[in-house]
Amino acid sequence: MPTPSLNEYLIISGLLFAIGLGGVIIRRNIIVIFMCLELMLAAASLTLVAFSRFNVTDKGLPDYDGQMLVFFIITVAAAEVAVGLAIIVSLYRARQSIHTDELTSLRG
Amino acid sequence: MNPWLLLIIPIASAVIIQLGLKRNATASALLSTLSVASTFIIAYLLLGKEVSTAPIEWINIAGLKLDIGLQLDSLSKGMMIVVTAIGMLVHVFSLGYMKDDEAKARYFGCLSLFMFSMTGIVLASNFVMMFIFWELVGLSSYLLIGHWYHKDSAADAAKKAFLTNRIGDFGFMIGILMLWGIMGTVVFADMDGSKLSLLCTCLTGTVVLLIFCGAVGKSAQLPLHVWLPDAMEGPTPVSALIHAATMVAAGVYMMARLFLSLGITPDTAELIGSAPQVIAWVGAITSLLAALMATQQNDIKKILAYSTLSQLGYMVMAVGLVDANAGMFHLYTHAWFKALLFLGSGAVIYACHHEQDIWKMGGLFGKMKITAITFIIGTMALTAVPGTSGFFSKEGILHAAHESNQALFYIAVIVAALTTFYMFRLIFVAFFGKAKNEHAEHAKEVAPVMWIPLALLAIMAFASPFLGKLIPATEGYHPHLGFEINVVTIASLLAFAVGFIAALILYKGKTSDPVNIPLFRNKFYFDELYAWIIKIFQDALAAIVHFFDAFIINAMIIGGLTRSAVGIGNIFRRYAQSGSISGYAFLMAVGALLIIFFTVFASK
Numbered sequence: 001m002p003t004p005s006l007n008e009y010l011i012i013s014g015l016l017f018a019i020g021l022g023g024v025i026i027r028r029n030i031i032v033i034f035m036c037l038e039l040m041l042a043a044a045s046l047t048l049v050a051f052s053r054f055n056v057t058d059k060g061l062p063d064y065d066g067q068m069l070v071f072f073i074i075t076v077a078a079a080e081v082a083v084g085l086a087i088i089v090s091l092y093r094a095r096q097s098i099h100t101d102e103l104t105s106l107r108g
Numbered sequence: 109m110n111p112w113l114l115l116i117i118p119i120a121s122a123v124i125i126q127l128g129l130k131r132n133a134t135a136s137a138l139l140s141t142l143s144v145a146s147t148f149i150i151a152y153l154l155l156g157k158e159v160s161t162a163p164i165e166w167i168n169i170a171g172l173k174l175d176i177g178l179q180l181d182s183l184s185k186g187m188m189i190v191v192t193a194i195g196m197l198v199h200v201f202s203l204g205y206m207k208d209d210e211a212k213a214r215y216f217g218c219l220s221l222f223m224f225s226m227t228g229i230v231l232a233s234n235f236v237m238m239f240i241f242w243e244l245v246g247l248s249s250y251l252l253i254g255h256w257y258h259k260d261s262a263a264d265a266a267k268k269a270f271l272t273n274r275i276g277d278f279g280f281m282i283g284i285l286m287l288w289g290i291m292g293t294v295v296f297a298d299m300d301g302s303k304l305s306l307l308c309t310c311l312t313g314t315v316v317l318l319i320f321c322g323a324v325g326k327s328a329q330l331p332l333h334v335w336l337p338d339a340m341e342g343p344t345p346v347s348a349l350i351h352a353a354t355m356v357a358a359g360v361y362m363m364a365r366l367f368l369s370l371g372i373t374p375d376t377a378e379l380i381g382s383a384p385q386v387i388a389w390v391g392a393i394t395s396l397l398a399a400l401m402a403t404q405q406n407d408i409k410k411i412l413a414y415s416t417l418s419q420l421g422y423m424v425m426a427v428g429l430v431d432a433n434a435g436m437f438h439l440y441t442h443a444w445f446k447a448l449l450f451l452g453s454g455a456v457i458y459a460c461h462h463e464q465d466i467w468k469m470g471g472l473f474g475k476m477k478i479t480a481i482t483f484i485i486g487t488m489a490l491t492a493v494p495g496t497s498g499f500f501s502k503e504g505i506l507h508a509a510h511e512s513n514q515a516l517f518y519i520a521v522i523v524a525a526l527t528t529f530y531m532f533r534l535i536f537v538a539f540f541g542k543a544k545n546e547h548a549e550h551a552k553e554v555a556p557v558m559w560i561p562l563a564l565l566a567i568m569a570f571a572s573p574f575l576g577k578l579i580p581a582t583e584g585y586h587p588h589l590g591f592e593i594n595v596v597t598i599a600s601l602l603a604f605a606v607g608f609i610a611a612l613i614l615y616k617g618k619t620s621d622p623v624n625i626p627l628f629r630n631k632f633y634f635d636e637l638y639a640w641i642i643k644i645f646q647d648a649l650a651a652i653v654h655f656f657d658a659f660i661i662n663a664m665i666i667g668g669l670t671r672s673a674v675g676i677g678n679i680f681r682r683y684a685q686s687g688s689i690s691g692y693a694f695l696m697a698v699g700a701l702l703i704i705f706f707t708v709f710a711s712k
Contacts (some may be wrong), residue, residue: 025694033689100689107687 009050016043030091030098034084041077045070111161111178113150114188114231117143118224125217133212140216141199144223148192155185156577163233171292177233179296183368183436186580187230187361190440191354194447195223197561198349201451204558205345205458215255215343222248222350229358235284235294238362242280242322245355246273252350253342265338272335276325283318290315301371304379313381319366320387323359327420330394334634336417340409344454347409352416352450353443360423360439361580363387364432368582374512377430388428392519395421397632399526403533404628406621407464408453411534415490416446418523425520426505429512433581434504440579441497444572445489448565452483455558456538459551467620468545469538475551478559480539482566487535489569491528491607492600497572499600500589506596507588521599528607536615544619 016039023036052066092098121143129136163177199219206212225248228241246269254266288294290312291303304312323329328336339351350356366372370380377384395418402414419442426435457464459476473480489498502524509517543549553559572578573589591597614622630636684695 021697025690025697028690033693103689104687106692107685 006050006054009053010047013043013046013050016040016046028100030088030100030103033100034081034088037084038077038081041073045073048073111150111154111159111180111231114147114192114227115224117147117150118220118227122217122220122224125213125220130213130217133216136213137203137206137216140220141196141203143220144192144195144199147223147227148189148196151185151188151192154180155189172288173293174236175234175295176237177295178231179233179365180231182583182585183361183364183580184230186436186440186578188227189578190443190580191223191226191230194353194443194565195219195226195349197564198345198447198451201348201454201558201561202343202345204555205454206343209343211255215252218248218251218255219346219349222252222355226354226358230361233295233297235287235296238365239277239281239284239322242326242358242362243277245350245358246270246277246326249273249339249350249355252346253339255343255346256341259341261338262341265335265341269335269339272332273325276321276323276332279318279321280323280325283315283321286311286315286318296365296369299369301369301376301379304370304376309379309381312379313383316366316380316383317386320363320383320390323363323424324390325359326362327356327359327424328394328417329359329390329421329424330397331634333394333398333417334631334638337410337413337631340407340413344409344450344457347413348447348450348454351413352446356416356420357423357439357443360420360427360435363424363427364436367427367430367432372430374430384428384430386428388425388513388516391421391424391426391428392516393421395419395425395523396519396526399523399530400628401631402530403526404621404623404625405530406467408456408466408469408534408538409450409464411466411530412446412449412453415449415527415531418527419446419490422502422505422520422523425516426508429505429508429516431504431508433585434501434508436581437504437573437579437585437587438501440581441489441501441569441572444565444568445486445496445498448482448486448562448569449490451558451562451565452479452486455479455554455562456483456551458558459554460545460547463545463547466534466538469543469548470541470545470619471539471543472548472551473539476553478553479562482559482562483539484535485566485569487531491531491604492524493604494591494601495570497569500573500587503596503600504587506600510596517599521603524600525603525607528604529611532608532611533615536611537618541617541619 020036020038020040020043023039024033027033027036048066048070052064052070053062055063055066057063088098091103095103097103121140125136125139129139159180161178161180163175165173166176167174199216202215202219206215209215222245225241225244229238229245232238232241250266250270253269254263256262257266284294290307291299293299325332336351336356340347342351372380398414398417398421402411402418405411405414419438423435423438423442426432426438455476456469456472456479459472459479460469463469485496489496492499492502506517506520506524509520543551573587576586579585579587627633684691
């Protein structure tokens with residue numbers, strides 16, 4: 001089985017990101033939108049890992065800076081999920097709805 | 109003697125009076141009089157001497173070199189004598205006339221300032237320097253006309269004089285700039301008249317006429333003559349010095365200086381196109397209309413003011429006939445006898461307790477012998493009785509007119525007749541007949557400090573033509589001083605006879621004016637016409653400004669900006685602020701994509 005190249009990783013990551021973005025824009029359920037956001041974060045993490053893997057330093061080792069960043073993303077994403085889900089819960093308590101079509105109080 | 113002292117002494121006197129002697133009226137009067145007496149002595153010592161002064165460099169940038177220098181030739185030296193001698197006599201006369209004035213120190217300070225400015229005009233070596241002093245005499249004239257500024261009429265007259273002069277000075281300034289463009293210099297001595305022949309006469313004529321605009325304002329020619337009669341609101345010695353003898357003649361002097369610098373003689377006059385004819389006609393029409401207006405005035409100073417206008421018209425006509433020497437000669441003789449007439453009227457006004465209406469005087473001849481006799485001598489000179497100075501100088505102008513333009517000659521002769529008529533009307537009404545007023549009844553001869561200047565000026569009214577080296581004209585000019593029977597002399601004598609007899613028949617022993625011509629009395633309605641024109645222009649200008657302010661600035665620029673901000677905001681509100689979260693997410697994605705596109709791809 002051949003080893004995938006950097007481009008293949010990037011294409012996958014791009015696809016994941018596009019799917020995530022498309023989901024955020026198109027879907028109406030706020031939980032799904034939230035999941036799509038996580039998908040976009042994962043896509044970004046995948047890119048970082050891929051770059052880290054293919055950026056080999058003088059000592060023959062990969063450049064770990066990218067992987068370090070991924071850990072940060074995972075940490076921040078965990079915190080974000082906690083906050084985000086809390087907001088969604090309180091939103092549901094206030095409006096009895098998690099459907100974005102019904103949340104239009106910002107209309108000018 | 110250093111000629112620079114001529115400028116330094118009067119300005120020093122003005123500064124000392126203004127800064128230090130405001131509270132000491134007697135000291136400032138004496139200082140001012142001493143300063144003008146010393147400048148007279150210096151000016152006299154300079155006569156006939158070759159003095160050269162190094163100019164002081166003022167501005168020197170590419171293509172423009174301006175110096176503060178002195179032009180000392182027979183024209184300016186003679187003019188200096190006129191200015192300082194009459195200035196001195198007027199100062200002495202003022203010591204008496206302004207004895208009880210509250211603001212005597214200010215008056216004498218302004219007189220010193222005027223002497224400084226007038227000296228600057230006469231001695232200026234270039235047009236820019238002349239223009240600066242030209243404005244300074246305008247300022248001192250403004251200050252002195254408005255000396256009694258608590259009177260509304262005086263304050264208005266001062267403003268009118270200043271504003272009217274500004275109109276002329278604007279043309280003068282453009283003319284100077286154009287002349288600089290043509291000649292490459294503004295220095296009188298460096299001008300090269302032959303350069304004129306390279307240019308179209310339309311251009312050279314325009315330059316001369318624009319510079320003439322300055323003279324029209326300062327010498328009160330039509331259509332800017334309206335300020336001079338009103339300027340009589342100032343103290344009478346000021347009228348004698350500034351508005352009869354010196355400042356108003358500055359326009360004639362300046363034109364003579366211009367013609368001299370450009371080397372314009374009757375042979376080369378075609379280089380400046382029809383400008384001389386225009387100048388001559390302006391002078392002739394001014395002199396005719398002013399003489400007509402003078403015949404119906406009742407204020408003794410107004411009569412003399414119109415007479416000054418009329419005589420200035422003569423001088424300007426002589427300049428326009430390209431005989432500037434004849435004009436300057438008339439300026440010179442006129443300065444003496446018109447200063448005499450004005451100071452004489454000042455003495456009369458003083459004796460009659462500031463009564464200026466000739467119909468409230470009368471019988472003054474018996475009570476004020478010296479004043480009356482000197483006044484009659486001045487009148488004889490003005491009306492060109494043979495043997496007086498006015499006869500010779502007026503004959504010079506009539507002669508110049510007779511040689512080149514018959515129409516102008518006839519106008520000049522008619523003006524001469526009118527001059528005799530209105531001057532003898534003044535004399536018959538004010539000095540003869542019965543006293544028509546209590547003040548005139550008790551009038552007494554004025555003090556020697558006032559009649560001595562009159563006597564000296566009366567001597568000059570006879571002697572001035574014979575003091576050849578004083579005459580401000582080009583080197584080697586000798587006025588014609590003989591008496592021959594020819595057309596010009598006969599016309600002049602006939603004009604005198606007609607005017608005198610008409611005045612004798614109409615006004616001898618009358619107590620009220622038998623003639624009433626409203627057109628002349630109301631000065632051809634020039635003031636009304638100007639008021640009307642100014643009103644129309646002002647209204648039109650105000651309407652335009654209002655339109656601009658209300659519709660363009662207010663409605664279009666300010667209102668338009670706010671309205672477009674509101675409109676654009678509304679568009680965003682309506683279409684972008686949909687309230688749909690996915691819409692916002694979409695716009696944010698588009699924005700992020702655009703930023704990436706522009707930063708990563710488009711910047712290459």
